[in-house]
Amino acid sequence: MSLPPPSYDSFDYPIPDYSSEPRANEERLVYQQIRQSQGSDTRPTGVFVSQEEGITVVINYQEDKTPTPVFGRKSNIEGTLLVDTPESVSEVTVKLTGVIETVSPSTGWLSVNIIDQAHTIFNSGDDMPSQSICPSSLPFSCPIPSTFRYNGQEYLLPPSYYVLLGEQRQAYYAKCTYQFSAEIIKARSRRTAFLGKSRKHNTFVLEYSPRLRPPRPVIELSLLTTIKERPEEWRRFSYQIVPKSGKYHLESLTCQFFLPSVGIFSIRDAIPFHVQIVGSNSGSLAELQSVLRTDKTLLRVHFLRQVAINKNGNKSAVHFPLGEAKLSPVPPVEGALSLPGQGNQQGQKQENMNWEGKIRCELEEKLTPSFNAGIVAITDFIVLELSKSYTGLFKPFNHGHPVRLVSDA
Template sequence: MSLPPPSYESFDYPIPDYTSEPRANEERLVYQQIRQSRGSDTRPTGVFVSRRDDITVVINYQEEETPTPVFGRKSNIEGTLLVDAPQSVSEITVKLTGVIEAVSPSTGYLSVNIIDQAHTIFNSGDEMPSQSICPSSLPFSCPIPSTFRYDGKEYLLPPSYYVLLGEQNQAYYARCTYQFSAVIIKARSRRTAFLGRNTKHNTFLLEYSPRSRPPRPVIDLSLLATIKERPEEWRQFSYQIVPKSGKYHLDSLTCQFFLPSVGIFGIRDAIPFHVQIVGSNNGSLAKLQSVLRTDKPLFRVHFLRQVAINKNGNKSAVHFPLGEAKLSPMPPVEGALSLLGQGNQLGQKQENMNWEGKIRCELEEKLAPSFNAGIVAITAFLNRSTTGILSDWYQMHNDGEKYR
C-alpha cells in the first residue's frame, strides 16, 4: 500500500531560510571544508625522475621538482621504467623495503625490517632472451602496505622520520627509512657467462607520510564562552594540589584543567585550554592571592615529545620540548566550573582563580606525527606543573595528557 506524500502546510512555523554565510545576528561556530569525494582525483600531476645505470624510473603523481617522492597511507607507487638496450634484458624486478633503526645507550643498536617485497614486471623465461624481448618501457604499480608485524603484533606502518636521541655530538638516533629499487638482470654472452649475472640497480629513498585528520576542527572559542551551549567540545581533568607541609596551615586546592575533547590535533594547531584553581571558603586561596605577584604565573603548561625505544623488553625514552604556553589571567567565576553530566562536588560558591591560553608546537623543522611501531614509539604530552609561590607551598599530582 502506497502512502501519499507528506504535507508541510499544517506547520505553524515558517521553514527557516538557510544561507552559507551568517547574518548580522548570527555567528559561525564551526567551519570545516568538505572533503573531496573518492571519485575526484586531487593527486599532484608532476613526476619524479631517477636515472642510474642505464635505468630510468619515472614516478607519477608527485609535486613538481620534488627531491623525494612522497606517498600517503594506502598509496600505490605508480610509474614507468625505461630501459636502455632492452634486447639483452632477461628480468626486471621492482622492490620496496623499509627498515627501523635505533641506537641508544640502554638498547644498543637495533634494526628491524618492516617491509621487504618484490614484484617481477618482466621475465624472459630463459637466460638468453631469444624467445621474449623486453620492451623499452614498462609500467608498474607497487602497493604500500598499511601495517606490519613485529614480535607477534600488528602495527600501523610508521612514517619516515629521523631524530637524534642526545646531544649533537652523540651517535644516538632513531629513524625509519623506505627505499624503492629497480633491478635489471641482463644476460651475458657465452664468452662472458663465467662472470655471472650482469645486474644493475636504480635505488632511491621515498618518503612515507600518512596523515591522521582530526574528526572535527579544534574549537576556536574560550571555555567560558562555550561551556553552557557546547560542553561536549571540552574534556575536564581534575587534580589535587596538596600542601607540602603544615607550616602555613593551608588546605588542599583543586586544579580544573579543560582541553578540547577532539583529542587529535595537527602538528601546527593552536590548542586552547582553561585552568581553574578552586579553594575552600576558609581563605587558603585568598592567602595565596595576597602574596601573589601579578607578573609571576602559578602554572606552567608546555608540550613534550617522547621518543621511546623497546628492544626485547629493554626500554629507554628521551624527552624533547616542543613549545610552551603563555597564560592570561581571567576574573573569578561563580564557583567551580564543571561540564554537564560530571556534577559539581566542589560546592557552588568557592574561591577560584582562572587562566586561559593556547599552546602549539614552536619548532620550525618538520616533525613526524605521533605513532607506535612497537620498536619505536613517538608520543606528544601536554604537561602542567606549578611554579612560583604555588610550587613553594603546594605540590600537584601530574601525569600529563597524551595527544596524537
C-alpha cells in the first residue's frame, strides 16, 4: 500500500523569531564580527614602483603609497617590468632571495640563504639578437614558497624581522630580509664584445608578512564564571611552593595557574588568567595572609619573549619583557579548583587565596609574531613568579608557559 507524500504547503507551528541581538533574558557568550567582502578579490588595488638603471618594476596589489611591497603566505609577486632601451637586450630575469643572518658572541656570525630562485622572462637565444627583439613591457609572476629546508629539516618561511640583542642591544643581532631583483643583460657591439655582456639591475627590499589567526577567539569571561559551563576553555598547571630549609613551621603550598586552553593569541589580545594558592590556614597560608596585609605583591604574572639562535647545535638565547599584568584578588572559593579529568580536590578541607587578571603585550612598536625557523626561533612565555620579597620564606618559584602570538585576532 503506497501513501502520497505529506504536504508542505502549510506549517502547523509558527517559525521561531530569531534576532541578532540578545533579549533581556539572554546573554551573548561569543561574538565575532565577519567582514563582508566586496567581490571575490579583496587584494589592494595600488601599485609599488621602483626605477633604477633604466629598469622600471611595477608591483601590483599593494597599498597606495607604500614604501615597501608587502606579501603574505602563498603569495605571488605579480607585476610588469619596463625596459627603457629593449633593442639590445638578450635576457631578462627576475630573482627572489631571502637570507637569515645572525651574530652573537657564543655562535659567531651565520648567514643562511633560505630562498634563491630566478625566473627568466625573456631570452633571445642569441648573444647578438637581431631577429628576436625584447618587448619594452614584460609581465611576470614570481611565487613565494611557504617553506625552506635547513640541516635536513623543513621550516615555515619566517617573516621579515630585525632584532638587536644583548643588554646594550648592540652586541649582536638576528634578522631575516627578502629582496626582489630584476636583471637585464645587453649584448655589446662587436668592437667591445671582449668586455663581456652588460648587466643592469633594479633591486629592492620587500616585506614578507604571513598572517595567521587563532582557531577560536580568546575567552573574555573569568574562570570562576565559566569553569562549570565551559571547562574545555581552560588549562590548569599545578606547582608546589616549597618552604626553605629551616622554616620548619611552614609546609608546602599548592599553586594552580589557569590559562585559556587555545594557546594561540593575537598580539593585541588581552589574555585572561586565574591563580589559586591552596594550603592549611594554620601554616604557610596563614603566614602569607599576614604578610600580605603590608606587602600585596605576592605573585607576578608577566610576558616574556625569548629570541634563540641555533648554529649547528650551539645555542644562544636572549629574553625581553613584553608586559606586566595586574593581579586582582578575589574571594576564596569552596576548596581547590579543578577541571574534568584532572582530579577533584573539592572535598579537602583547605583554605585558598585567589587572583585573576589579564595580560597583554604592552610594546607600542610593531612586534613580529612567534615563529621557529631553525636558525632563529622567537617564543613567547606567560611567566608566573613568586615575588622576591617572599624568597626568604620559600624557594624561588618561576614557571614559564609558552604561548604563540599571531598577527590577527
